[in-house]
Amino acid sequence: MNNNKNSEHTVKWGFYQQMRPVQIESIHSKTPIAYLPWGAIEYHGKHNPIGLDSTKALNMTVDLAKITGGLVFPTVHLAANLIKSYPGVDFPKHSIEFSEKLIRNICEEYFEQLVLQEFKIIVLLCGHAGEPHLDILKTVAKAFNQKYPDKYFWAFAEFEVIPKELLIANHSALGETSLQLYYAPETVNLEALPKDRIISLEQDAVSGSDPRLATSAHGEKIVKSYIKNASKFMEALIQKYL
Structure with a gap:
């Protein structure tokens, strides 16, 4: 939580669940922005933690909230369409998968609750x-934008605001592993990856560029690009809706 004694010109943000009502109201009155990181409990190979998606979503959300202000809600650790259900891949353990219907329902109900809280x-x-999974969340956001035209619901994945030469959608590959090395290096073990063969989805749960090339420095480049582009979009939203 942001515990600094901010001047009135300093952006204020905080973790919603860690704040008292008066603190929440102080931030909400100036920046009624709700941040909802959405992760998963999913197998990410032997080299990455099960909660990689959640770690990434939370930290990248906080990075943005620190710039724009607003309130960061607890991470949702629920996802559909995990690697355990991918055709031809056999990783049945260490992934907790939920139905597409449940994901849609939770997203809709969460959004309605945030509307009631006047974000x-x-x-x-x-x-x-x-x-x-991602398309469901984006579809719900689109529907709510039509339902509540005085508000804006932005559902997205980090790679959508980053140049493709720096990051594309991947599963536990160079991009995600570099982000994990940047945010939580103690949770990554690159030595667990094989050294004598090509990395594959079927054997290693990796889809994308070779994670053995991942570095914290590359993760930092991704984060900086994300912050630059996402904050620019947020500035436009703030001008229009706040």
Whole structure:
């Protein structure tokens, strides 16, 4: 939580669940922005933690909230369309998968609750890009934008605001592993990856560029690009809706 004694010109943000009502209201009155990180509990190979998607979503959400102000809600650790259900892949353990119907219902009910709390901008950053999981969240956001035209619901994945040469959708590959090395290096073990063969989805649960090349420095480049582009979009939303 942001415990600094901010001047009235300093952006204020905080973790919703860690704040008292008067603190929440102080932030909400100036920046009625709700941030909802959305992760997953999913197998990410032997080299990455099960909660990679959640770690990524939470930290990247906080990075943005620190710039724009607003309130960061607890991470939703629920996802559909995990690697355990991918055709031809056999990783049945260490993934907790939920139905597409439940994901849609939870997103709809969460958004309705945030409307009742009088937030003007709702930002859902999805750390899990399984299909149609991400599309479901974006479809719900689109429907709510039509239902509540005086508010804005932005559901997206981090790679959608980053140049493709720096990051594309991947599963525990170079991009995600570099982000994990940047945010939580103690949770990554690159030595667990094989050294004598090509990395594959079927054997290693990796889809994308070779994670053995991942570095914290590359993760930092991704984060800086994300912050630059996402904050620019948020500035436009703030001008329009706040």
